[in-house]
Amino acid sequence: xxxxxxxxxxxxxxxxxxxxxxxxxxxxxxxxxxxxxxxxxxxxxxxxxxxxxxxxxxxxxxxxxxxxxxxxxxxxxxxxxxxxxxxxxxxxxxxxxxxxxxxxxxxxxxxxxxxxxxxxxxxxxxxxxxxxxxxxxxxxxxxxxxxxxxxxxxxxxxxxxxxxxxxxxxxxxxxxxxxxxxxxxxxxxxxxxxxxxxxxxxxxxxxxxxxxxxxxxxxxxxxxxxxxxxxxxxxxxxxxxxxxxxxxxxxxxxxxxxxxxxxxxxxxxxxxxxxxxxxxxxxxxxxxxxxxxxxxxxxxxxxxxxxxxxxxxxxxxxxxxxxxxxxxxxxxxxxxxxxxxxxxxxxxxxxxxxxxxxxxxxxxxxxxxxxxxxxxxxxxxxxxxxxxxxxxxxxxxxxxxxxxxxxxxxxxxxxxxxxxxxxxxxxxxxxxxxxxxxxxxxxxxxxxxxxxxxxxxxxxxx
Numbered sequence: 394x395x396x397x398x399x400x401x402x403x404x405x406x407x408x409x410x411x412x413x414x415x416x417x418x419x420x421x422x423x424x425x426x427x428x429x430x431x432x433x434x435x436x437x438x439x440x441x442x443x444x445x446x447x448x449x450x451x452x453x454x455x456x457x458x459x460x461x462x463x464x465x466x467x468x469x470x471x472x473x474x475x476x477x478x479x480x481x482x483x484x485x486x487x488x489x490x491x492x493x494x495x496x497x498x499x500x501x502x503x504x505x506x507x508x509x510x511x512x513x514x515x516x517x518x519x520x521x522x523x524x525x526x527x528x529x530x531x532x533x534x535x536x537x538x539x540x541x542x543x544x545x546x547x548x549x550x551x552x553x554x555x556x557x558x559x560x561x562x563x564x565x566x567x568x569x570x571x572x573x574x575x576x577x578x579x580x581x582x583x584x585x586x587x588x589x590x591x592x593x594x595x596x597x598x599x600x601x602x603x604x605x606x607x608x609x610x611x612x613x614x615x616x617x618x619x620x621x622x623x624x625x626x627x628x629x630x631x632x633x634x635x636x637x638x639x640x641x642x643x644x645x646x647x648x649x650x651x652x653x654x655x656x657x658x659x660x661x662x663x664x665x666x667x668x669x670x671x672x673x674x675x676x677x678x679x680x681x682x683x684x685x686x687x688x689x690x691x692x693x694x695x696x697x698x699x700x701x702x703x704x705x706x707x708x709x710x711x712x713x714x715x716x717x718x719x720x721x722x723x724x725x726x727x728x729x730x731x732x733x734x735x736x737x738x739x740x741x742x743x744x745x746x747x748x749x750x751x752x753x754x755x756x757x758x759x760x761x762x763x764x765x766x767x768x769x770x771x772x773x774x775x776x777x778x779x780x781x782x783x784x785x786x787x788x789x790x791x792x793x794x795x796x797x798x799x800x801x802x803x804x805x806x807x808x809x810x811x812x813x814x815x816x817x818x819x820x821x822x823x824x825x826x827x828x829x830x831x832x833x834x835x836x837x838x839x840x841x842x843x844x845x846x847x848x849x850x851x852x853x854x855x
Contacts, residue, residue, distance in 0.1 A: 422807070424448045425831045426462065428487055428824045431769045431791060434801030436846055437824055438487030439839050442480070445807075445830045449474055449511050452765065452810065452817030453826040457520040458484045459536040460819070460826050465507030468496075474507035479516065479525060481539060484822050491539030495527050514817065519565045522587065526561060531572065533590060543590030545583075547574060564612030569593070569644050571617035573608050580608075582617060584644045596647035598640075613664035613695060616650060617642045620659040635676035635685065639669070641698060653698040656686055666722030668701065668744050669693040672714070688714070690725060692744055702747035709740060709749065715762025716815055717775070720744060724794070726773055730760040737761070737777055739792060751797035755790060756853060763812050769820045772800060776811050776818075781851045787811055788850055789818075789827055804850045805829045 422445045428437040442448060442464070449465035461481045465474035481490040495506065515526035522542070523534040531547040534540065562573040570585040574595075584594040598619070609620045622637045637659045641650040657673030664670075669692070676686040690709075692701040706712065710732060717728035725742040729752075737756040742749055759778030764787075767774040772791040779786050787808035791800040807830035810816060819826050831839075838845040 421833045422830045423833065423836060424450075424810075425829055425836065426453060426460070426482070426487075427827045427829055428460075428484070429789065429803060429827065431772050431774060431820060431823050431825050434789075434791065434803050436803075436839065436843050438843070439831070439836065440482055440487045440489075441831075441836055445809075449508055450810070450828060451511065451514050451813065451815055452828055453819050454516065454518045454817065455484060455819045455821035455824075455826055456518045457536065458822065459490065459518070459523075460484050460821065461516060461518050461523055461536070463511050463514055463516050463525075465505075465509075465511035466494075467507070473505050474511075475505065477507040477510040477527075479523075479534075479539070481523075481536065484824060490537060493527075493534075493539055512815075513561075514815075515561050517561050517563055517565065519587075522565075524561065524563055524565065524570070531563070533587070545572075545585070545590055545592070547572070548576060562608050562610060564610045564617055566612050566615060566644070569612075569615065571610060571612045571642075571644060573610055573619075575608070582619070582642055582647070584647070594644075594647050596642060607659075609659060609662040611662055611664040611669070612644070613669075615644045616664070616695070617644055618662065618664055618669060620655075620662055622658050637673070639671070639693070639698065650696075651698040653693060653700075655691075657689060660688070661718045663720050664695060665720050666744065667695045668722075669695055669698070670720040670725055670744060672718050672727075690742065690747065692725075692747060701745065704742070704747045709742075711738075711740070713760075713762055715764070717762075717764060717766050719766040719768055721768050724750060726766055726768070728755075728760075728764060728766065728775060730762070735760050739773065739775060739797065741773075741794070741797060753792055753797035753799065755792075755799065759785070761812055763814055763816060765811065765816045765818045767818045767820045767825060768794070769823065769825065773797075774818060774820060774825045776805075777802075777853075778808070778812070779851050779853045781853075784851060786851045789825070791825075802850050802853075803846075804848045806831055806835070806848055 423441040424445045426440040447467040453460050453462045464478045466476040477495040480492045517524040523536050525532050529548050530544045532544045533542040564571045570587045572583040574581045580598040582596045611618050619640050637655040639653045657676045660674050661672040671691050673689045675684045675688050678685045688706045691703045711729035712732040713730040714727040719726045729738045729740050737760040738754045740752045756777040756779050764776040773794050786804045788802040788804045790802045810828035
């Protein structure tokens with residue numbers, strides 16, 4: 394009992410001090426990296442990154458004890474995200490490990506370089522290497538020290554037509570790195586020794602005038618898989634003609650293993666386990682202003698490209714799944730808006746058969762097409778928007794991967810990073826890493842005690 398009253402007394406003093414501190418700092422807020430225990434939802438550590446107005450990031454990536462952020466920063470209040478910075482932290486403690494930066498050119502030709510690199514997310518973190526596009530170089534960095542191991546010249550960023558809209562354009566296996574090299578309308582696939590940076594092979598990739606690509610690439614078992622989409626030219630650009638191709642390249646020989654025609658543009662592509670998982674955009678008939686084929690989920694055999702299964706969004710009664718699609722060796726996960734509703738339901742499909750394993754309604758009134766998903770060994774981590782009376786919240790939630798049961802929820806102070814276009818959330822060593830914008834008083838309380846997180850979750854009745 395005495396211990397209980399001591400706790401209340403200390404907390405009361407902390408709240409009074411916190412209130413005084415709030416008056417002192419006014420409305421100051423800080424972009425903050427939160428590490429949350431995936432088993433309990435308890436905050437493990439917080440790392441303030443800087444003022445919310447002067448930072449931009451899509452989120453963190455983590456592997457093998459290191460968490461890395463790609464940040465766009467402003468060097469002054471008048472600057473416009475003119476610095477691109479990588480910052481690395483220790484997963485266990487949150488202590489800073491290293492930082493490196495790329496400044497905008499002095500001639501002013503690209504004053505928002507921090508935004509361009511951070512928004513495209515030009516980094517990839519593997520257990521033994523950080524791969525980062527820094528200007529016109531692709532660099533391999535040591536994850537614990539940030540020391541450059543090797544670099545190759547690689548023209549990458551074109552402000553008039555950014556060809557890499559959805560990532561770094563590389564795919565890593567244990568020993569090899571598949572790298573897309575882009576020069577105007579020419580493409581080539583480089584096979585690189587991941588340890589030394591030595592180019593082992595360069596394979597030219599045919600590229601026709603009536604083709605376009607988002608340069609989605611994935612690799613598995615010394616095979617690289619690349620998508621190409623057909624286009625219809627129009628006066629002000631081009632439109633999808635409803636056909637795509639996945640080409641599998643042998644990384645040892647550069648030879649094509651197989652090509653698979655796909656109906657619809659490819660919106661997601663990932664090789665995992667013994668399958669290739671993908672999703673497609675709807676096929677639109679522009680003459681009739683109608684949809685000829687809705688979005689599809691598909692699984693292909695890794696070694697042959699044979700179709701294992703295919704399901705349309707209508708078959709799963711899903712109106713939209715936004716950017717939430719994620720896969721592992723066993724399952725495909727996505728956040729679904731039910732047709733003619735604004736609810737949010739998380740689905741799990743079998744990666745081998747496409748059968749529904751479970752579905753969980755997580756919000757009856759708060760669907761978002763932007764919220765990300767991360768996969769932990771036992772949990773699925775994602776977000777939901779909920780509202781009650783005049784109050785609304787974005788919460789990070791954990792679901793049991795086997796059953797879909799809701800395990801815990803933690804409300805965020807600000808949803809700007811998690812409700813953002815192509816936001817990223819990541820997991821390592823039973824922690825999930827999330828960006829939030831915290832008021833200074835809350836940061837001060839968390840420094841005193843990690844249990845003093847005073848934001849309370851809205852209860853949701855499904």
